[in-house]
Amino acid sequence: MDLALIGSYVGAALAMGIGAIGAGIGEGYAAGKAGEGISRQPSSSGSITRTMLIGQAITETSSIFALLVALILLFRGGESTTATMLAYIFAGVCIGLGALGPGIGAGLPAGAACQGVARKPENENSIMLNMIIGQAVTQTSVIFALVVALLLIFQNHADTFMHNVAICGAGLAMGFGAIGPGIGAGIAAYNATDSIGYKVGTSKVVTTTMLLGQSVCQSTAIYSLVVAMILMFMF
């Protein structure tokens, strides 16, 4: 029985299975708002569609990270030890859960941007700029999950009971820790993009405030990262 093979298949399934949820919801939200906007302002359907596509492409990043980890797991192989199996499974859990929140969160500003462009097509540039920055910062927590997942996959694991349990803990800590900050930072970006759609002159102040708020909101994801690192390297 090849334990590494079990680990990589289960891990890849969990990574892509859970990781597809968030981005699916987020992209659907953006598409819905774009449809609403086009029905309100059919003449600017071109710029609304462009905003939607760019927003969706960035939203997809979290799922692409999940796909990346799943593919690496599928083709990696490794020693047949319990530590390897657990590391692979929990790398999958980590990136899968980690992609859930940021996927939903990054979809929200994309929807708000479509709405804003429909309301005032002439403000497309500043709305889209704020959307891109907001989405990119929203994805910080899934990037932490990616880092932890890659460390779990490529680290040399000692096959002790203590370390095996610590690996499970690290994957779970970072996976669950990324959900909340992802959605929260997405809400901040949603409201900032929405308000810039109303009043474009305030974009500088609003973007700065959004960034500060998002970085404070992500401090919980940073706690999770620290805990995961401690679990991986100290036990």
Place this chain on the structure above:
Amino acid sequence: MLIYLTGKWGLSMDSIGVITKWQIVLFGQSISYNPVMLMMTWIVMAIIVILAILSTRKMKKKPGKLQMMMELFYKAFRDLTYSTLGEEMGKAYVPYIATLFIFLLLSNYIGILPPVFQFFHMILYALDNGGLAMAASDSAIMLGPILVLRSVLIVTVILVAANLLMLLKKKKDFKFGITKYFYLFIAFLFVVSNWMIPLPIPDFLYAWMAIIPVFQEPTKFLSTPLSLGLLSAVVVHVSAIKYKGLKGYLGSYMDPLPSEGIWMFLFWINPFWYLNVIGEMAKVVSHSFRLFGNILGGSIIIVIVSNLTYFMLPMPAFLNAFFGLFTGAIQAFVFTMLAVTYIAVTAKD
């Protein structure tokens, strides 16, 4: 032959996650580096330098196509930087920001170029071993490109013959226009393919060309995004010290507790100090891993899909357009804009 005809320009499934490592010994320490990444970075830098020289060599008031393009590009990034940092402060950062973007864009785009190195490698091999036919019998990997080349040669000879016949019939002068170089190239290939005297080709040329079968994005190796992220962090912190002063900069880590007087010396009992410091480090991680993950993910997906489908041309066009052109441009833009915004957030009050 299969090796050449499947995969993204001949990258097989085994190449996923493999990083070529060379070592040099310096002062008794062995230092390993990635030759593919270095080579690709140098190619990108050469393209940028050539573009810059060509577009600024003969500057006119009424610009030509290339100058126009570069002016539009520069103006777009100048306006973006000014709108975030303000004109007064932004002036110093425009060159850095624009260079960052064009470097990342070309780095992300370079992966879709066809494998010219494979071709050079083949010609070198032929010159070294006495003709393409000999080379073909030596190595199964070379068989694919050689068969392709042979068929191209035969088709070209037929075309040239047909052209000459047409010219003779119409009694026109044989014009030696742009096709001249093409015919010369074909003649060169004939010489190469029937070469019988082994040439002393230096080994390092082989080593370089064998190591780089295809163009690969330098951004798909972590060292490039991470060093650019660190560079941006240095720019951010140096400009924060410059605009806030050392005291203001150190005080900003005490946020939201007060930073006056004795509080500055009691930072180790301030929990927010640790949080802020870790937050600054996490910024670098998220900044660079975003680019790395996206580009690596895209390139792995292209390799796997083109290996699964046995695409006739070794290049799935739609995937290259999405992951190479679209995602590459968006991620380059996101990286650049985040660098600007980090400068604005950290250095401005």
